[in-house]
Amino acid sequence: MKAKEILGEDPEIVLADKRYDLISTILATSLVRGAKKWTLTDMLDKVFIHKTLGIPVFIALFWAMFRFAYDASAPFMEIIGLFFEKLAEASAGIPNEILASLIGDGIFGGLGFILTFIPPIFFLFLGISILEDSGYLARAAFIMDKIMFKLGLHGRSFIPMLLGFGCNVPAMMATRSIEGEKDRLITLLVNPFISCGARLPVYVLIAGAFFGSMAPTAVWSMYLLGIVVAILLALLLRKTILRGEPAPFIMELPLYKAPTFHGSVIHMWERGVQFLKKAGTYLLAGAIILWFLSTFPWGAEVELSYTGQIGHALAPIFSPLGFDWRIVASLVFALLAKEIAVEALGIIYAVEGVSAIEGALVASYNPVIGYTLMAFTLLYIPCVATIGTMKKESGSWKWTIFQLVLTLVLAYVVGLIITGIGAILGYA
Amino acid sequence: MGFNKNVGKTIAVYSFVIGILYAIFGILEILVGWGDLIGTGVSLIQPIELAGVNVVPPDVFGGIMLIIIGAVYLTGVRQQARGKREGLSFLLVGSLLAAIFFGVYVVILLANGVGYVFQFEDWLEWIWLDDLRPGIWLFLLALPGAYLALTKKEWRE
């Protein structure tokens, strides 16, 4: 007396069909559809989901959004930076020397630098909210789904991946809407490779130092590298430990509607506030710890401080990549939040200001090492906030640790590849 | 008046012109910006200036986007000429894209203005006229089409 035999098919399917049948029957008597009006939504969808134009339009809209997020926020970043600079200067007047240093260098200097990244992250989330509220994002996910399916990803992974360009913390939280544990897990594991806003200052610094006018291209290449690695890893996971096809993607395409300023700002805030919370906690703690480890023993040179000691201890592991103790030390601190790497390099070289740090970098390393460092920063262990989010969202230490190891190993391997290519091209 | 062949032919010509203009300036932006992209600093054509102001910014990707906008306008031409209301979709979306890019470029211009006012390092040599790129003034030409596509509800019957 087996169910499938009696029904002729999987009971789940039969039940679903029956429900839809009943819906039709019921509606046949209680719903009268008028002449199908050609709505604004139909008009817009003709182009947005067009076979050939759909993807170019998608690219254009997202390019515009990223341009808005990064270019329009630039002066505001400087304003915030200026604000904290003034605060740092003011705190030099505090009588207690250690306290003055803690507040001036540690808190205002360290944390302030990180807070300058609020504008691009928030602008990006604003852009995403506008696209979402207008109804377009659903179409974008729909378009991406075809491609993502082939890459072993679920169409619903699109929005979390997109959010990752701002901050991985809200991005990973957004994976809740993904059905299917495997799909969700793959998206979670792969998300940190999407280059978040925090890594940008590191790229900008290094690229600015080594690559001159090609700097923007070098920075873009990091974003591209992140996406490529994410895709390849997703494919690999699909074929090996997380086998299976992605769950079918059924999604309602909502009607288009003009987004309201108020609504979009609220959505932006909901996501942006995750980054602020991270800043308020991990980054603040990180800034203070970093300050402590590099200022003590008090009065010692950076190389002899705790920071320096840690760097020296780990340096041998990274010498194949051309990283010396200074880089290693700053990478260790970047574990707290990747933005900290810049600040850390500044402290380690005992210089202040971006141009000074750039100068120090060029003096000590060649472009290949610079590029390797950029790639390493992109790929290695995600920041503490992200690790915490991974544990929360995946609910397991096993996968969180797996991600830690995976990212570190990948970063190292890619680093070796880049170093290798560099060697072939003639750099020692 | 519904959307018929007579109206359609006029709209088709308009879409064609706007589409071609976007495409042309898109290509120009690519040519001017090519040098920056591949790092040689030498572009395929000289920067285009008008009274000392840079009219076409070097921007390969920006240029590609302009071409995409042009493509949307151009795709609608055939259906519009035939008086098919489906063609209006392309005019509508083309206008929308043009408006979005206009908006984004204007916001960036204003933001740059803020940087200039504060006299931050990166903005000391900024000329606001340089930021008046094709993406901005081409939209002014596209405006009538946008207006008609949005307001002429009788065309959608």
Added chain:
Amino acid sequence: MVYTVALIGNPNVGKSVIFNNLVPGARQHVGNWPGKTVEKKEGKCVHKGTELKIVDLPGTYSLTARAVDELIARNYIVEEKPDVVVHIIDASNIERNLYLTFLLLELEANIVIALNMFDVAKEKGYKIDVKKLSKQLGVPIVPTVATTKEGMKKLNDEIVYAAQKKGLVKVKPVITYGEKIEDLIQSIVDIIKDGMLAQKYPPRWLAIKLLEKDEDILEKIKGNRYQRELMEVLS
């Protein structure tokens, strides 16, 4: 006495607007569902002297065990047993939305339907015979336009009425799935009806979930004495 009212519906049907209509901002409370990172919105309000606690369930298309949001919504209804479940439907997309209604009927929830976005449906040229639909589904239906608060008063009335009526009238399943399936459902109900699970959850619903090989329910029957008998019918 305070009645608990759960709001449920597909994403983008105006559920948040209705929640905001029912509960003024100051009395809203946002937290997390216990042990999960999904946001939980709830609030209290008073209508005609009756106090209501409104809980906003995650917006979902269905109630499978496959997605975290859906499981949260489903578990809330079946474990906390709210006095009323307000199912918010997008009238302009009624076919898609009714799927969830059927699932809620299976759960034997005390349903009131808010037929929202009624204005959009009208614009689309739809004409809905609300009385007939209500009779066919066996639940009260209130057309609403949440953004203009049209129908909200009537909705409030129906919610209070349904809450007071709960348990007084035995809800008979109006929706049946055809002889073959109903027979199967009945045979499964016969197997489990004396067990502990059937005391806690509606037996018919359990039977349907078992037929669907629902992961969560399958997990729950593990170790039960009738498990083997069940697996024979199911596989």
